[in-house]
Amino acid sequence: MIALVTDSTACLTQAEARNWNVFLVPHTYRLDGNLYTETFEGENGAYVSVLRNSREKISLQASEEQFYHLFRSLKRNGMEVLCTVLSSRLSGAYSAAITAAKRVGEGIAVVDSQLTAGGLYLLISRIREEIDKKQMSLSEAAALCERLRGRIGVAFSVEHMDALRKSRRIGVVRQSVGSILNRRPVLLLRRGGIISCGLARGWQEKSELLAAQIPHDTERLVVQYYEKKKEAVQFASSLKKKLCVPLILLREIGPVLSIHIGEDALAVSWEEKE
The missing domain is CATH 3.30.1180.10 (Hypothetical Protein Tm841; Chain: A;domain 3)
Incomplete structure (x- = not known):
């Protein structure tokens, strides 16, 4: 089975992630010294008012260790992993995932989505649909991801x-x-x-x-x-x-x-x- 891994900018609901076998690596952010963790769509609390009233606004990308521990856990549970996160030109999360995948070894593929937000959501949902429909291998799924992002x-x-x-x-x-x-x-x-x-x-x-x-x-x-x-x-x-x-x-x-x-x-x- 291929598990999908993405980041919290993909605007997935928790139900969608559960149904599509998608695992979320969250980013964090700091507002006026208080640290928050971004999570699933509709579960981020009253962030709009807090963000609007904050002077200090800093985002912190998902770390290599977060990817490493998730990849290792999924692999131990018998799954292969296809990871695609927000564009490498917008964040260092892709580089962190690449490094983590090398530490874990075989069975992990990381693809630069070149997207974020709703675009990343559409990519993840389409990949899941095609993997399940065509019973793809991990290498086939990674190649599909690279093709789909252009659409x-x-x-x-x-x-x-x-x-x-x-x-x-x-x-x-x-x-x-x-x-x-x-x-x-x-x-x-x-x-x-x-x-x-x-x-x-x-x-x-x-x-x-x-x-x-x-x-x-x-x-x-x-x-x-x-x-x-x-x-x-x-x-x-x-x-x-x-x-x-x-x-x-x-x-x-x-x-x-x-x-x-x-x-x-x-x-x-x-x-x-x-």
Whole structure:
């Protein structure tokens, strides 16, 4: 049996993880000196208000030891492991998992998802489905993961670039991109790095620019939000009408990603048809 391992930015519910045989390695974060552990979707408590009212905001990536102990435990229980975590260009979690896998030995495959958030969720759920349907070997599952990630995209808007610049995760985004005259940056995750796709003024323009990034042959969508659920529901409804997508999930942007992209972000992830 192949167990899947991912990190807590994947916005999985505990029920989904249990049903799909997925094991979560959590990131932690510190707000004004208090340490918190990010966990499953819907189980992070009142992090929105705590995060908004905190001055010190620091995220701490999942460690090599966390991956090592989980990999070793799963292997001792007779399972092979396919691990895919958020993009190596956004976090050191991938490197930590690679090092841990080498310590454990055979039976562990680690693949750079080049994704995060809803994109990572879509990747994990599709991998589980294909592994079970086709009874894949570990090497076949790892190769599938590398192919699937190219069919998945992530776009998001932020209120300003301050949090991203502070996190040093903006990749090739021009330093001049920012909030000017009420224009908000809209960004893409491409090959694991963040790039700019334009500026939008107001909610309508922002939602249209986000929607414009989504291919017409999309079959699944995840819309994510920070606190402003009503806006996210409205956006999801407009996408359903425009694209006739059979499945749209609504999820929160968790505390760790919120620290890095700032508050009031809106994101959409999609999976193209094969």
